[in-house]
Amino acid sequence: MNISVRNLTALGLLGAVLVGCGREAVETPPAPSAKEPAARTSPSPRASAAAAGPKPARVPAAPPTMAPGPGGLTPVYTHRAKGAGKGAEKVVALTFDADMTADQGPRAAQGERFDNPQLIETLRRLKVDATVFMTGRWAEEYPDQAKSIGRDPRFEIANHSYSHYAFASPCYGLPTVAKPDMADDVQRAFDAFRDAGAVNVVPYFRFPGGCYDDAALHALAPAGVTAVQWDVVSGDAFAQDADAVAEQVLDGVKPGSLVVMHCTRSAAPVTEQAIRRIVPELRARGYRFVKVSELMGG
Numbered sequence: 202m203n204i205s206v207r208n209l210t211a212l213g214l215l216g217a218v219l220v221g222c223g224r225e226a227v228e229t230p231p232a233p234s235a236k237e238p239a240a241r242t243s244p245s246p247r248a249s250a251a252a253a254g255p256k257p258a259r260v261p262a263a264p265p266t267m268a269p270g271p272g273g274l275t276p277v278y279t280h281r282a283k284g285a286g287k288g289a290e291k292v293v294a295l296t297f298d299a300d301m302t303a304d305q306g307p308r309a310a311q312g313e314r315f316d317n318p319q320l321i322e323t324l325r326r327l328k329v330d331a332t333v334f335m336t337g338r339w340a341e342e343y344p345d346q347a348k349s350i351g352r353d354p355r356f357e358i359a360n361h362s363y364s365h366y367a368f369a370s371p372c373y374g375l376p377t378v379a380k381p382d383m384a385d386d387v388q389r390a391f392d393a394f395r396d397a398g399a400v401n402v403v404p405y406f407r408f409p410g411g412c413y414d415d416a417a418l419h420a421l422a423p424a425g426v427t428a429v430q431w432d433v434v435s436g437d438a439f440a441q442d443a444d445a446v447a448e449q450v451l452d453g454v455k456p457g458s459l460v461v462m463h464c465t466r467s468a469a470p471v472t473e474q475a476i477r478r479i480v481p482e483l484r485a486r487g488y489r490f491v492k493v494s495e496l497m498g499g
């Protein structure tokens with residue numbers, strides 16, 4: 202956490218910049234949580250239903266989740282806490298947010314590309330396991346890619362909302378989902394993944410912009426998801442310098458880290474290039490790439 206914050210400061214940034222309705226939005230690293238509930242291994246019934254279907258070989262039948270907080274609050278996971286310290290297993294989870302905001306359809310129709318198939322192919326070629334936090338709107342725009350990612354055992358699809366609207370306000374200019382609609386917005390994304398034919402779907406949720414509060418955690422309880430933040434901000438959104446992104450990640454990663462990047466070409470154009478440097482360097486340091494489900498279950 203401190204490392205990523207320091208790096209952001211060094212770059213004069215407050216956080217990773219994300220797209221939101223044509224405006225730039227900023228995702229800040231999560232505040233350190235006082236305590237994280239222990240991981241458990243049974244997903245919620247709702248999440249199980251969302252992930253129902255043929256089970257690919259390498260996806261656990263029951264992805265680990267975390268126990269709800271007091272009063273049933275949606276639990277929040279940031280990274281493998283025991284990853285710090287000497288002798289910790291050198292694993293790192295790369296996560297890629299596939300962003301598309303509900304009202305960006307006209308921009309896609311004009312040719313703006315919110316997908317990044319070259320990035321996915323590079324992850325496959327380099328044999329990197331990864332978790333894609335996909336919006337439902339993205340899955341609707343790119344159903345073939347959603348299906349391909351969601352049937353490749355190397356990947357798992359997690360939920361980044363349907364609309365990519367904010368779940369707490371203010372959130373960098375994003376429109377806000379009404380509290381009573383939050384669980385439905387998340388379920389609508391799971392439905393979109395299913396309709397696209399994805400099967401490797403895990404009951405994890407990333408808040409658009411990383412913005413949340415207790416009211417959002419309460420409103421999301423019926424969705425049965427574990428919220429997933431991160432401890433390393435890549436700074437890939439709107440970056441033009443792949444080496445700067447790579448260095449920020451390489452400086453920030455510790456054993457058990459969870460890195461946030463993007464699978465949205467128009468908003469993160471150098472991510473694939475940065476990955477080609479990040480992956481061999483982390484491997485040279487002894488790191489192994491895992492999906493969030495493995496990080497959380499370890």
Ligand SMILES: [Zn+2]
Pocket residue numbers: 219298300361365409410
């Ligand atoms: Zn996002």
